[in-house]
Amino acid sequence: MGAKIDDIEYYLPKKIVNSSTLTEIFPDFDTEKIEDKIGVKERHIADDEETSLDLAYQASLRILNRTEKEAIDFIVFCTQTPDYILPTSACILQDRLGLSKSTGALDFNLGCSGYVYGLAICKGLLEAKIASKILFVTADTYSKYLHEEDKGNRSIFGDGASATIISYNETDNFGNFELGTDGSGFDKLIIKNGGSRNKIDASAEVKTYGDANKYTDNCIYMNGPEIFNFTINNIPKLIEDTLKKNNLQKENIDYFVFHQANKFMLNYLRKKSGIPSEKFHINLEKTGNTVSSTIPIALHEAIENGKIKKGDTILLAGFGVGLSWGATIIKL
Structure with missing residues (x-):
């Protein structure tokens, strides 16, 4: 017994900051060097009133268009930029998506390793038969915590969210972690x-x-x-x-x-x-x-x-x- 990924979706904010925009802010910004070394030409940036939860909601809507919503019985939400210190963003997401009140929901705080850790959490929930179909969401808005004159980090980070449906499966499609x-x-x-x-x-x-x-x-x-x-x-x-x-x-x-x-x-x-x-x-x-x-x-x-x-x-x-x-x- 084990777990499998059924579907993956993502959402990016509409606002785009490209290299020419950064050149206007930082006249010494070497567009060619940065794009060649870092590999980034565009970054999607959340609006002032747009939060990680908003991005997660949009990614979730996209994937739930292809999924039987009633089958979701757990939300796992990975973010380092939550809307509130408390309550848990996953609880708010459950309500906004109109999922059953019998849906389990939790947040965890990890960044760049968060997706792999989240898969491990989901596999554990499924193998323990605590859940049968999980909506696993990641979302971060690092841009809200970058200094406006931090040229290095502003050239690297963008905002975004993903949604993955992970379900119980007789054959395990996940290896060891x-x-x-x-x-x-x-x-x-x-x-x-x-x-x-x-x-x-x-x-x-x-x-x-x-x-x-x-x-x-x-x-x-x-x-x-x-x-x-x-x-x-x-x-x-x-x-x-x-x-x-x-x-x-x-x-x-x-x-x-x-x-x-x-x-x-x-x-x-x-x-x-x-x-x-x-x-x-x-x-x-x-x-x-x-x-x-x-x-x-x-x-x-x-x-x-x-x-x-x-x-x-x-x-x-x-x-x-x-x-x-x-x-x-x-x-x-």
């Missing part, structure tokens, strides 16, 4: 203010880091070099360990879908892990790094353009903020 954490690096990607430890500071000092990027402790801070080092030191081993845990070789994998962090990092990981380019997904061009939604968006794209076919064996890997990482094998 390999998950990990290094909380000693919690401050490498962080919003210091706004939680219980540090209140929002209306007069927070504007700080500079990297290539003249600016932020305050009310905003997202990312130590890019440290995140890169963490990734290259841990993710190739994660791939090896995941293959070993599933008794597979790289040659047995039809397609690899990693968290779409940035083009340079992905190419480095692909080469270091010895993965052929034709089996490896890189496409951030029109979305940017959408955090927990990059993997499902990539899966949707790869299915639509024929790179992933029914019955293919796919390795998924997510990694980043936390510091956190996770990987598994799936069949669609």
